[in-house]
Amino acid sequence: MSIKLRELIRSIRAAKTAAEERAVIARECALIRTAFKEDDNQFRHRNVAKLLFIHMMGYPTHFGQMECLKLIASSKFAEKRVGYLGLTQLLDENTDVLMLVTNSVKHDMNHENQYVNGLALCALGNIGSNEMCRALAREVENMMASPNPYLRKKAALCAMRIVRKVDEIEDKFNGKIGNLLEDRHHGVLLAGCSLLTTLLEVNPSYIKEFRRHIPSLVRALRNMVTSGYSSAAEYDIAGITDPFLQAKILRLLRIFGERNVDASDEMNDILAQVATNTEGTKNTGNSILYECVLTIMSIEAESGLRVLGINILGRFLQSRDNNIRYVALATLQRVVNVDQQVMQRHRNTIIDCLKDADISIRKRALDVTYSLIDETNIKSMTKELLNYLLVAETDFKEELCSKLCMAVDKFSPNRQWQIDTLIKIMCLGGSYVKEEQREKFCRVVAATPELHAYTVTKLYANMRESLSQEALVHVGVWCLGEFGDLLVSGNAVGPDDQPISVSSGDVLDLLYDVVRKPPSAEKAAATHCLVAAALIKLVTRCPSEAEKIKKLLRRFDASLHVDLQQRSCEFLELLHSEWDPHRAGILDRMPVPEKEIGGADSRDRPAPVGGAPTGGKDLLDLNDLLDGPAAPSATSNVVSTPAYPASGGGGDLLDLLDGGPPTAPAPTMGGDGLLDMLGVPPAPAASQDAPPMVAFEKNGLKITFFPRKDADGSTTVLAKFANNLNVPMTNFVFEAAVPKYITLTMQPATGQVLPPQTDLVTQTMRCVNSTHGEKGLLMKLRIGYVCNGTPVQEMGQIGGFPLGY
Missing domain, CATH: 1.25.10.10 (Leucine-rich Repeat Variant)
Incomplete structure (x- = not known):
């Protein structure tokens, strides 16, 4: 016998341990599975409702997905409602089963009951996949012209999902938006503003086209600001007429007025009215004032209006509510460069926030204080x-x-x-x-x-x-x-x-x-x-x-x-x-x-x-060196050596890279230790079989390869590193990766610092090509160094070595 949902909840809450809870849920899931197998139509909606509660607790409920589809196809509204609720909770847009429900949703959109239409629109707007949105876009468009404001609102909200999911039909609803913005029903107008905001976020090129609706938005906002407060009014909240719609219109005006003087002029007056007529004693009014200030600071507003906006934020700073003060400081941080002179009036108040007990207020106040500092103060x-x-x-x-x-x-x-x-x-x-x-x-x-x-x-x-x-x-x-x-x-x-x-x-x-x-x-x-x-x-x-x-x-x-x-x-x-x-x-x-120094970049x-040694990443990870599109398909060998091996272990880098061909040890310092430390790099070999090759050249660093074919068939490449800047490059590390058919051995570089305007540092590499020249020599390079205190990491690739190398 199937128990009711409230009895299941009571049983779960009565469990004293997690094990007891799992036992209760396992027992009930077994009974629900049995009922599904027996195709129990009488209690199907009750079982799906219990699965929804079990799903909320984090237990698997995938076995109930098909039952949701059966409930959606039911002719009873109560069962259909539970089915759609289960559909939106137990499934997502990537579930394969979802495609089976497309016809049912389309059928319910054409149902004679508006609430059934609303269920279908709600489901599509929440979990509609790309294919579902494309298939049902025409029905949604038709419902946006419905005489029923309930359906117009639902359809506009559903259209937001379609605009985000289907790129090629994003302009399908453009012609309907004007009517939505002219609608006298607040719910429809709010949905229309949300749809237009989404459309402009997806395709900013439409902003110029839809600026013609600014007068309609201004008129709607003025009606709400100037209307008297009535406790019986449908949309009044704490003395403010429909604050949600006001906030949505202000955000939309912000998009239209940004970097456009003409559009900003159309909304200057209404923004001044909102800023002066909105009561800021409660959070409802403060939310409107906050959106108004953000809009004023984002558009090309008049200087007096900007002063008014900053003064509103100054009043926020004096509030006892930490949330309001934090919002004010965060906003001041965003608009600090708009009018420094006006901001200086509130300097003492901002500095006082540094002593606040709340660490988040102090941190935000410090950011604003730093932004206020200039040559004069x-x-x-x-x-x-x-x-x-x-x-x-x-x-x-x-x-x-x-x-x-x-x-x-x-x-x-x-x-x-x-x-x-x-x-x-x-x-x-x-x-x-x-x-x-x-x-x-x-x-x-x-x-x-x-x-x-x-x-x-x-x-x-x-x-x-x-x-x-x-x-x-x-x-x-x-x-x-x-x-x-x-x-x-x-x-x-x-x-x-x-x-x-x-x-x-x-x-x-x-x-x-x-x-x-x-x-x-x-x-x-x-x-x-x-x-x-x-x-x-x-x-x-x-x-x-x-x-x-x-x-x-x-x-x-x-x-x-x-x-x-x-x-x-x-x-x-x-x-x-x-x-x-x-x-x-x-x-x-x-x-x-x-x-x-005084004006230098920090x-x-x-x-x-x-x-003294400074911290830095001397060992560069080469795991992704050959991940680029030009990388060879074969598995590659990676060899890297720092300019000076780290003290305390000769195999740290090779261990990090899971082994590889051994590299020659760094020369040990003899009696002339300081001369070795400051040693002069060896000159390149005099005889070379191939002309020099520029392997890398960027940001003042030039790497030249001098390849030479040896008698044993191997290739010796001398890399010479030239620093053409006026500042040294420190912590220099050169790394190379080659395909699997090549064995690469690298000697340590002769220095870790590239002095300015010199090419004294060199590094020798020996390559053995197992294909005997049938496949060309190819290297991928990674170079790391520090210049002016800034770590630099570059990637490169070189091919084109002479045939036979």
């Missing part, structure tokens, strides 16, 4: 944000410091104020200043020779007070290494413009304190690397402290951190007497960057501070 706004940095929560400081640094870099009135402000930021939130901003600060300092002494003195004084801020310590250590001679020269001036005396021993004592108490224990090795670089630089700046520097460097030569150990060993070797003639040149100050990044 940079000093006052920075002061406000620095005061807030003192009390900001920990999880908010990183973003705040980032915004502050970007604003200072972009709008600083002079270089000294820029340096002073950045030092303040690092003193207050140095642990939250990103690596890029620290490097940018060092670039600014290096490019300002007249402030070298001032900067190093100020950093020294702040480091003496506290070593807890990581960014302050890192840039301070770098500056001590670069400009320490200016600090100990006897001409240093303190913050109060009074001469101060700093000895070489004081500087080394401070560096020793940094070694003993690094600001971050997790990043102690990175800090020690910077200290080691600063110490070796101070050898030429404070020669009297050479022995003390050597003693400090020996603290690191047995470090477990490989990079730090290698640095210290190389630096200690540089202190040997044989390097005396060359030491001053090697340890000279870093060259001043060629690009102007993506331009300097070399790593003090030579």
Whole structure:
């Protein structure tokens, strides 16, 4: 005996465990299957209704799909309604069974009962496939002209689905839209606006054609705005006449008025009426005002109307409702460039939002505040944000410091104020200043020779007070290494413009304190690397402290951190007497960057501070290298070698790529380790069987291949990498992939940095063609490097090698 739906719900809710619930549902599904097999017509609609509830709980109900089709074909409205409900819930547009219901839907569209027509239209509008929409488009078009407003509304909404699904008949309903927009029935008008909005989104070229309906939309909106409130009115909600229709018309006007002066002039008056006559004490009115402001800011509105819109957002900011304030801040962020002068009036209110208890409000307020900063208010706004940095929560400081640094870099009135402000930021939130901003600060300092002494003195004084801020310590250590001679020269001036005396021993004592108490224990090795670089630089700046520097460097030569150990060993070797003639040149100050710092793109990044390693993706994944249309059909071999193999394992890259032909190991450094590190690349072979081939040339990088046929039948290709830019390319990685019939072996490149305007870096490849030249040599290339702080990844392909290679 089939139980009722409410009894099933009661049984499921009575289950105390998930297992009991599954048992109840399994038992009921078994009974429903039995009823379906017995073709029980009496309780079919009840069983499908229970399946709908089971489906909502996430259990499989596919076995009930055909029963939905049987219910749709029923002559009883109650059964037909359950059938259509099951159709829209248990099936989707990709279900094969759906094509069987097309005739039933078409039949119900021509039914004499309007509610049966509505069920068919609703089903088509929700899950209609491309084929169903194309087959039933004519019926929907006819129903849009029905004298019944209920059917006109349903048909217009169903037409939205057809417009989205069937491209070739999107203009089928164009002639009906005008009548829908002139309709006095609000439901039909709302459906017409929705249909027109969808049509314009699918095909924006229709915007010009449908601008002729702007007067009708303006008239309908004016009637709703000027009509008095009546609690008995059908469409009144909280004192607003049909807010849903008003919002839909405002969005449609926004589309028509964008970048069109004439259309904007037609709607300026009604937008002013909506903005001034709508009561904003409740969310209903606020929603209308919000849509109105977005429309005002999107069209070519008059300046006075724009001021009115921004003032409405200013009132939103003073609301106690966090949702309204968030919406106001989000909108201000979108329109901040419309009228900066008017936006400045609400600056204090926006800054107050930085102290809100809601983190989302604070984050949005920070974005708007940053957008308000310009050359005229940079000093006052920075002061406000620095005061807030003192009390900001920990999880908010990183973003705040980032915004502050970007604003200072972009709008600083002079270089000294820029340096002073950045030092303040690092003193207050140095642990939250990103690596890029620290490097940018060092670039600014290096490019300002007249402030070298001032900067190093100020950093020294702040480091003496506290070593807890990581960014302050890192840039301070770098500056001590670069400009320490200016600090100990006897001409240093303190913050109060009074001469101060700093000895070489004081500087080394401070560096020793940094070694003993690094600001971050997790990043102690990175800090020690910077200290080691600063110490070796101070050898030429404070020669009297050479022995003390050597003693400090020996603290690191047995470090477990490989990079730090290698640095210290190389630096200690540089202190040997044989390097005396060359030491001053090697340890000279870093060259001043060629690009102007104050107006430079924020993506331009300097070399790593003090030579410290920066994060980057040295290993490039070649899994998709041969996925392009020009790739050979055969399975390909992939070989890649970084310019310098990573320390700590020789097979990491090959393991990553599941093995492959072995590559020759990098040459080990002998007694002349520094010369090997700075080694000159080998010259290309003098004899070549084939002329040079340009394998890749883009964005200043040129790769030339010099192929040579060897006596054993293999091909040796020497790749020469030329950097034609005025800035170096760092972290350079060259990778190649070849078809399966070719075996490729690659030697390590002679360098990982391509100096500007040179072609010194080379890499040798050896190819063995198993077809003995019957199939041509083909390579796909992937190149990765960092230029101006921006990672670049390029793809290329080269063929056309001489026959027999």
